[in-house]
Amino acid sequence: MRSLRRTSLAAIALLALVAGALAATNTATADAPPFAVRGSINQLYVLGATPSQGLELVKGGAVVGTGTVDTAGSFAWRELDPGAYTVRSTNGSNEEHTATVTDYDDPAPAQSFYDAQTLEAGRDYITTRDGTTLSANVVLPSSGSAPYPTVVEYSGYDPSNPANTRMAQIYTALGYAYVGVNIRGTGCSGGSFRNFEPVQSLDGYDVIETVAAQSWAKFHKVGMVGISYPGIEQLYVAQTQPPHLSAISPLSVIDDTYQGTLYPGGILNTGFAVPWATERDESAKPYGQGWEQGQVDGGDTTCADNQALRLQNPSSLDLIQDNPFYTKKIGDPISPALFVHKINVPVFLAGAWQDEQTGGHFPAMLDDFTSSPHLYATMTNGSHTESLSLGVLDRYADFLDLYVGRRTPTGVKAFVGPLVADGITGVKGLQMPKGLDYSGLSYAQALKKFQRQDPIRILFEEGAADGQDPGSPLPRFEKSFKSWPIARAxxxxxxxxxxxxxxxxxxxxxxxxxxxxxxxxxxxxxxxxxxxxxxxxxxxxxxxxxxxxxxxxxxxxxxxxxxxxxxxxxxxxxxxxxxxxxxxxxxxxxxxxxxxxxxxxxxxxxxxxxxxxxxxxxxxxxxxxxxxxxxxxxxxxxxxxxxxxxxxxxxxxxxxxxxxxxxxxxxxxxxxxxxxxxxxxxxxxxxxxxxxxxxxxxxxxxxxxxxxxxxxxxxxxxxxxxxxxxxxxxx
Known part of the structure; x- marks a missing residue:
């Protein structure tokens, strides 16, 4: 069954490749094997070429780009206008291929594209609209029966690494099916990587729609989860408005990459931002995350093939150092505050003022979620992980139950929360604070009760809760407000x-x-x-x-x-x-x-x-x-x-x-x-x-x-x- 499924996915990828190069003209000589050309969203990839081979990119009869094939036999052009392009060799072989580059604003694939993909528990692959395969890890709850309420974590860390069970355990314990997906160019996913590139947003759209199409996904709707990088990616994906996205829950995020984290006040942040970007570049190199080799050794040929474009990853450090000032071209696409107004699903957002990583500037965009039917934000003093503290997790679990699970919140969170807190802070014996009581309420009644609460929630003096050990992830008191900025400030x-x-x-x-x-x-x-x-x-x-x-x-x-x-x-x-x-x-x-x-x-x-x-x-x-x-x-x-x-x-x-x-x-x-x-x-x-x-x-x-x-x-x-x-x- 599994081999048949993989054959089906491979067929989809092949069809996408063929469709992108259907009009190709191949005049390769017998002396060298032909290379493949694949069009993508404002990008074009050359695969399987001879290393050091010279290339020309032609559009409308004019040469619009040149390149040299890397040692992996690949080359990538980025930021291309849509249309038909011809790639030809300049090494005397007269080989050339034609492919079509699509645009970010082009319509999404038909629903049948997503319905044709079947995902099973364990490591799997999701095929995107340009034929790229993204590594996914599906973890189903150990109790209950399908269909399950389902959540997706999507990032350039290693959410599809089957050995990385940290986040999956939280959500499966709460009764959700969990799908961890690596963005293109990372882990076992195909494609080339650049931080927060527009094509990643469209990939995320395809991920949501594919997961929602599965028979085990309840309501054929999914939510998004994750803290930090996968939290930020939720904002990028949700702006594309996938029709089967039910809600997002971005934790510990940024509102403006330049001002909030990378260049606060115009000064380069070399303590966190630069090392983080450098680490992302390193982990996106061939086999850069370390776990990929084990998958390949176990017979995963797709993972091996998907390393081919990694040498075409642009340097994030060069991009940072070359742009010390804000420019619309570079800065606007990586400033979530400028596009969160497009998000049209309920949002639960949380973070800490003193966040030592993303910085805590995120509240500046809270009033920009103008299309979201419901925005809930919880803010507190504390560190980068405070968005998973007990005082936050209580309301967060309710949000997921109500907007993703469509069920009355249960007491399961009372067991999960302390385990999460212990794992982060080392404090044992904690209990979930008393939250909203939904006893005896129907789902509709519980939803109304949750929605009656003021949506902006401030936790004060986290770490100094009465009767708890100093530093415990619980607040001393709290106050809620109707909006942000607070009107009566x-x-x-x-x-x-x-x-x-x-x-x-x-x-x-x-x-x-x-x-x-x-x-x-x-x-x-x-x-x-x-x-x-x-x-x-x-x-x-x-x-x-x-x-x-x-x-x-x-x-x-x-x-x-x-x-x-x-x-x-x-x-x-x-x-x-x-x-x-x-x-x-x-x-x-x-x-x-x-x-x-x-x-x-x-x-x-x-x-x-x-x-x-x-x-x-x-x-x-x-x-x-x-x-x-x-x-x-x-x-x-x-x-x-x-x-x-x-x-x-x-x-x-x-x-x-x-x-x-x-x-x-x-x-x-x-x-x-x-x-x-x-x-x-x-x-x-x-x-x-x-x-x-x-x-x-x-x-x-x-x-x-x-x-x-x-x-x-x-x-x-x-x-x-x-x-x-x-x-x-x-x-």
Missing amino acids: KATAWFLSPGGKLTAKPSKLAPSKARQRSYRADPSALPTTTFDGPGSIWAAQPSYHWKQIPKGKGLGWITPPLKKTVVSIGTGSADLWVRTPNASDTDLEVTISEVRPSGKEVYVQSGWLRASHRKLDRAKSTPISPVHTNREADASPLSRTKFTRVRLELFPFAQPFRKGSRIRITLDAPGGARPTWAFDTIAHGERVQVATDRVHRSRIVLPLVAGVAVPRKAPPACGSLRSQPCRTYLD
Whole structure:
């Protein structure tokens, strides 16, 4: 049965190949075997050619491209206009082939294309519209009977690796069939790889439609799941609107690849973003993930054949380094905030403010999901894995049951959640928090109850839940809202004073009488990471090493003790008047913290800006959210003689600042504030001066939200809040 099924899939792939090259003219000589040409979506592939063979790409009688066959016998052209192309050899063989390149906006295949594919439990392949085969691993629940509610995880990691059971176990335990699929050019999947390439979105469409067509997929509908990379891919796939997609649940994602993770504030993130992109390039090389060889050794010839185009993968690192400024051509396609308005299914999204990988900037796109019938977002302090914490998983499991399983939520999550939490944090004996009670409710009643909840949910002080070990992945309290940004948030300013205070009113001193403060921008003054190991940064209490800024290497300002508790939720803005007498540019890092009456200081959030990138997008910027254009044409040096106003965005956060505590900000060169993140900074010891007088009103602006009931208890113990390091405050 399995061999017949593989024959069927191979036939589909062959038909797609033949269809793409039906009009081919083959005038190869007998001296060399003919090569194959296959058209794809805005791409064209040469396979089975002689290494070092020269090629020409011809359209309409004109040569529009050239290339040299790699050692695997392959070559790929990208970003082609649709139409008929001829590939001909330039090595004297006179061989040529013609194939058709299709367009991203072309109609999807007929339903019969998906119905013809049969997937069985275990490792399998899904054929896409251009004939590429994607490696899939199908895992069915161990209990119950088909059809099953079904979810898909789709990414360039190794979701189709049969030995990778981590995510599959979560969803099958909840009663779902799980299908893990590798994107093209990774694992055992065919094709060539480039991060977030448009063709991957259409592949995802084909994956959803193929899986939904299976007899074991309940309702012939599927949901999408995954955290980080597979979370982000959900946004790309869902924008194509597969008709049999029921819902998506993107966890720990990005809203803007450039601003949110890769170049925050225009400064290259060498601590996470560059290594991540480099690792993706390495893992997409032939047999790059390691598990492929075992599959080939076991007789999987498709996996072996699918390595053929890997040497045609473009370098992500080159693309990053060649594009330090934002351009529409490069930046728009990898900015989910610009296309999530196309998503027309229910969405459950979760993430953490202090995410040490994707960065926590994702809330900026929440109001862009304008076509989704239901958007639910849960946000908390914590790390990259916080979107699978107990406080999130409770509502997340309900969402899947209601929108994918179409059933009243059950108590199964109460057993699954603690196992997930233990596996991530090492904390045992935890229990799922008390959530919504659906006892005795029909599915329709349960759905209405879920939908009555305010969709924007903020978990506060994750790691400090009453009665739990410090660092446990549970919140101390929570608050929900109807929309984001929070409508009743009030932009509130504190002004920087010449003496290092944050005050409610600006200084009245004239520029000639106000003492200017300054520092040397020295990125080597602090370590590039605050996580000191050993162990995992996701553990209950990581060993942070959060240092005070050395004297003269940065500046700080602090409020008097607060007379009442205030809660800030959203982004913040640091509006600074700066001058660099001996430089024309500098990199800035602003960090906000809470200094408690006990003398302990707790990290809250940071923001970054290369001063030459200070040009604002006026239409998008608000008093609490400066949005920069980051275009090369808008870059401008700093004056060495006059003070220049720059606005730096503090990434989103939610923090209660209790009565008696003080709010502090620090300013220095980038690199020492956030775990894992480091920067390719231009700071090199230049003097940075900050003006704080009645003309140059430097300030911070935070969104304060009234009506949040903060528990009247002692503040969380130092070091208990997840991803919020704590230290002794030094003035």
